[in-house]
Amino acid sequence: MLARLAESLYWIGRYVERADDTARILDSYVHRMVEDPLNDEDATCRSLFSILGLDPGEDRLITSSDALEAIAYDETNASSIAGALHGAFQNARRSRDVISSEMWVALNATNIELAHAQATSRRLGPATYLSYVRERSALFGGLADSTLSRDDGWRFLSLGQCVERIDMTARLLRARVAGAEHAPDWLAFLRASGAMEAYMRSTSHLDDANGIAAFLLLDRIFPRSVLFSLYRADALVLELQPGHQRIAAVDHVRQGIAQARATLEFVDSSNVLAQLGELLELLELTCIGLDESITERFFYRDSVVNWHSEGAL
Amino acid sequence: MTLLMSVRHHTGFTYDGVAKSSYNEARMTPITTATQRVHESRLSVSPLTVIDTYRDYFGTIVSSFDLQEPHQRLDVEARSFVECEDATLPNALSWRELMSEARRDEFAEYLATSARTRVDVEGFSLPELDVAQRSVHDVAEAIADFVRQEVHYVPGSTTVSSTAQEAWARRQGVCQDLTHVTLGLLRGVGVPARYVSGYLYPHRAEINGVAVEGQSHAWIEYFCGAWVGIDPTNGLHKTERHVVVARGRDYDDVAPLKGVYEGPRSSMLGVVVEMVAHSAEDERVRPSY
Numbered sequence: 152m153l154a155r156l157a158e159s160l161y162w163i164g165r166y167v168e169r170a171d172d173t174a175r176i177l178d179s180y181v182h183r184m185v186e187d188p189l190n191d192e193d194a195t196c197r198s199l200f201s202i203l204g205l206d207p208g209e210d211r212l213i214t215s216s217d218a219l220e221a222i223a224y225d226e227t228n229a230s231s232i233a234g235a236l237h238g239a240f241q242n243a244r245r246s247r248d249v250i251s252s253e254m255w256v257a258l259n260a261t262n263i264e265l266a267h268a269q270a271t272s273r274r275l276g277p278a279t280y281l282s283y284v285r286e287r288s289a290l291f292g293g294l295a296d297s298t299l300s301r302d303d304g305w306r307f308l309s310l311g312q313c314v315e316r317i318d319m320t321a322r323l324l325r326a327r328v329a330g331a332e333h334a335p336d337w338l339a340f341l342r343a344s345g346a347m348e349a350y351m352r353s354t355s356h357l358d359d360a361n362g363i364a365a366f367l368l369l370d371r372i373f374p375r376s377v378l379f380s381l382y383r384a385d386a387l388v389l390e391l392q393p394g395h396q397r398i399a400a401v402d403h404v405r406q407g408i409a410q411a412r413a414t415l416e417f418v419d420s421s422n423v424l425a426q427l428g429e430l431l432e433l434l435e436l437t438c439i440g441l442d443e444s445i446t447e448r449f450f451y452r453d454s455v456v457n458w459h460s461e462g463a464l
Numbered sequence: 465m466t467l468l469m470s471v472r473h474h475t476g477f478t479y480d481g482v483a484k485s486s487y488n489e490a491r492m493t494p495i496t497t498a499t500q501r502v503h504e505s506r507l508s509v510s511p512l513t514v515i516d517t518y519r520d521y522f523g524t525i526v527s528s529f530d531l532q533e534p535h536q537r538l539d540v541e542a543r544s545f546v547e548c549e550d551a552t553l554p555n556a557l558s559w560r561e562l563m564s565e566a567r568r569d570e571f572a573e574y575l576a577t578s579a580r581t582r583v584d585v586e587g588f589s590l591p592e593l594d595v596a597q598r599s600v601h602d603v604a605e606a607i608a609d610f611v612r613q614e615v616h617y618v619p620g621s622t623t624v625s626s627t628a629q630e631a632w633a634r635r636q637g638v639c640q641d642l643t644h645v646t647l648g649l650l651r652g653v654g655v656p657a658r659y660v661s662g663y664l665y666p667h668r669a670e671i672n673g674v675a676v677e678g679q680s681h682a683w684i685e686y687f688c689g690a691w692v693g694i695d696p697t698n699g700l701h702k703t704e705r706h707v708v709v710a711r712g713r714d715y716d717d718v719a720p721l722k723g724v725y726e727g728p729r730s731s732m733l734g735v736v737v738e739m740v741a742h743s744a745e746d747e748r749v750r751p752s753y
Contacts (some may be wrong), residue, residue, distance in 0.1 A: 275575065459727070459730065461486075461730045462719050462722040463540075463720060464624065464732070
């Protein structure tokens with residue numbers, strides 16, 4: 152498949168997942184601000200900005216409506232919900248001949264309706280907007296699942312989703328490492344990840360911070376856990392290789408995944424909290440490296456290919 | 465008289481960094497003709513790649529290959545073992561036959577001038593040569609001699625991209641330029657003529673089975689009922705020391721190695737042509753490859 156199309160599909164996967172995860176994270180923060188009247192609004196918003204990698208600016212107090220503008224509604228910022236959905240739309244427009252028309256319509260309709268959803272939520276509060284975004288992401292995911300052949304295009308889409316999910320789960324947990332006093336509690340994180348029921352069924356220690364961190368990082372069968380996504384990404388990359396590389400060391404994409412996976416596999420699950428900071432730092436670097444190596448390996452092209460003539464006697 | 469020769473021709477490029485991909489054509493394999501037999505030939509390319517071989521419009525054996533792995537250097541080496549003989553001059557067609565409509569049409573590409581061969585030569589006009597009164601052989605020899613006397617063989621005086629007109633203006637050139645000028649003049653008087661590239665076993669060297677430094681060489685073939693080789697640089701007809709590799713309208717059709725690549729600036733590797741002439745008893749001695 153063309154590198155250009157592969158790259159578009161990968162970014163559709165990333166952007167849709169990013170919109171979904173950002174809506175979930177934002178939702179958990181909004182709940183906290185509503186529930187806790189003594190909450191320091193500025194510090195909470197700053198903590199939110201920092202885990203999403205945004206710069207809130209130093210010289211003023213950040214209000215929750217500032218946070219919503221920047222994180223939910225700002226279409227010019229690819230880290231915001233609207234920006235991510237717009238990015239997914241742009242990439243889908245470039246790759247309409249490899250996705251299904253239903254997937255295209257889902258993203259196109261979202262892109263058109265988003266302004267209306269924003270206007271409504273400015274009036275009635277962010278909850279309608281955030282749940283709209285989650286529904287549209289789920290709709291797109293379902294359509295991709297049911298209308299896209301399991302070819303390389305689907306693999307790139309899924310790979311983008313995995314990379315983004317690892318990144319966003321790590322960001323979510325990072326809130327508990329830096330500025331924990333302003334972050335939502337652990338149960339809010341479970342809800343944000345849609346993992347509440349799955350976690351409850353897996354353990355009897357409900358309010359156990361270490362257990363929740365371990366669940367979100369290390370669970371083998373919960374689809375939003377980091378380890379699950381790492382395994383899935385590895386399987387996808389393996390299928391994408393045109394020929395199986397016998398010498399493992401040359402494959403930088405799989406190397407990056409394997410490194411993170413091995414570290415997680417060896418973590419003492421009863422004491423995840425003690426090394427949470429270290430692990431999240433590793434995951435952040437893994438995601439950056441993974442994105443770079445995927446781009447280099449699969450999407451690499453010169454901006455302008457410059458052919459030169461040569462001749463020899 | 466026949467001569468057995470083995471030829472090793474090494475050429476290539478180095479790059480100021482890494483070339484990402486390149487597509488090339490090598491015309492370095494001698495062909496079998498009425499006066500030349502190729503016993504063995506082999507072309508090798510480094511980095512290792514798959515080589516596809518075909519014959520182009522002019523009958524030249526072309527090896528085409530592409531490299532998709534990043535590389536800093538491209539080496540091409542052709543080795544061949546060839547038996548050549550000198551030719552006797554065939555009877556020439558009359559001018560009327562040579563100028564017939566059918567011949568004009570058949571050899572159109574060898575009669576048309578190109579940017580490479582176009583040459584305007586003052587002091588050399590058709591009446592003086594009195595073409596109609598002389599045989600095609602005489603005219604070809606006279607033109608080749610004229611070019612050899614007027615344009616001096618000075619290595620390095622021109623570049624690989626020089627035209628006949630540039631060489632004529634300087635009155636200097638190498639075998640490629642003398643060949644282009646001769647082609648331009650011969651076509652000017654209506655004789656179909658083509659560019660021949662190949663190797664020349666040095667005339668002074670003995671035939672003793674010892675490797676000598678040979679050279680890539682160029683000469684022409686003109687048509688007079690059959691194709692006849694004549695070497696303007698050395699002032700003789702093709703001999704058994706001339707090994708034919710490629711033919712075409714001008715140099716651009718026969719360049720030994722040309723291609724396109726993507727990457728930083730390239731420079732040509734030094735060209736090495738090494739030749740061994742074997743005496744007739746020596747025929748069993750084959751080059752070791």
